[in-house]
Amino acid sequence: MAASLDLIFSALSDPTRRQILTLLLEDDMAVTDVAEPFEMSLAAISKHLSVLSNAGLxxxxxxxxxxxxxxxxxxxxxxxxxxxxxxxxxxxxLDGLEAHIEKTLQNS
Amino acid sequence: MAASLDLIFSALSDPTRRQILTLLLEDDMAVTDVAEPFEMSLAAISKHLSVLSNAGLxxxxxxxxxxxxxxxxxxxxxxxxxxxxxxxxxxxxLDGLEAHIEKTLQNS
DNA sequence: GCGATCGTCAACCGAATGGTTGAATATCCT
DNA sequence: AGGATATTCAACCATTCGGTTGACGATCGC
Incomplete structure (x- = not known):
């Protein structure tokens, strides 16, 4: 179900939601477990999750x-x-980036 | 100057702003020319442009x-x-490519 | 200098967003 | 059955967002 770019980008624009996504990247989790690291109410996390779900993320x-x-x-x-x-x-x-930085430093 | 992901994704979440970006992809333009295809005030476009600029886009x-x-x-x-x-x-x-092409055509 | 053009500013408006709290619903466990 | 747990719902609040309009400051061409 490809949701609209509006919904996708909008969902990604919130730092809490991006953090939730990186959490879920490591492991599938229940709502309560998703909420645990955050200092906000469970209801708020539940809302964030439905935004992410609505965007298809x-x-x-x-x-x-x-x-x-x-x-x-x-x-x-x-x-x-x-x-x-x-x-x-x-x-x-990252290797290439590091090499580039090193080279740049040598030349300065 | 890499702006925050918040600003970048938020800027991209608006269809008008994405359309402006595809416009500017074809050619550099003045503010008035950017505004021309849109059915909204110049001031609104000016705001959208400053959002895009603020996001570094x-x-x-x-x-x-x-x-x-x-x-x-x-x-x-x-x-x-x-x-x-x-x-x-x-x-x-191919799905993504097709979606992109379709979107581009819609926005032109 | 003067009028037209380019772009922003400021104030306002309605709708959406991100959060809260408390009650409600559904499921599990004993 | 009854209590604990998981999740959502509903109402509310402050703030942000996307848009409008009108006035304003620069700059161009004649």
């Missing part, structure tokens, strides 16, 4: 009284594809 | 009474790099 599946959340990279890919039109972005190459 | 340079705007892909790369952590997105993905 996560999928939620209820098993019993627990609702499991997992990242769905498809929506992110849609946004990523849109951005591709603005340039050929190279994947982060 | 465009650069503006004043020459005389005309302010020229051009895309700056660096900020987009920052957002792109963040997303990169969520999967190895394939640039040859």
């Amino acid at each position: 996560i999928q939620q599946e209820r098993r019993g009284r627990v609702k499991w959340c997992k990242v769905d990279p498809d929506a992110m890919q849609a946004a990523w594809a849109w951005m591709q039109g603005f340039g050929h972005f190279n994947p982060l190459d | 465009i650069q503006q340079e004043r020459r005389g009474r005309v302010k020229w705007c051009k895309v700056d892909p660096d900020a987009m790369q920052a957002a792109w790099a963040w997303m990169q952590g969520f999967g190895h997105f394939n640039p040859l993905d």
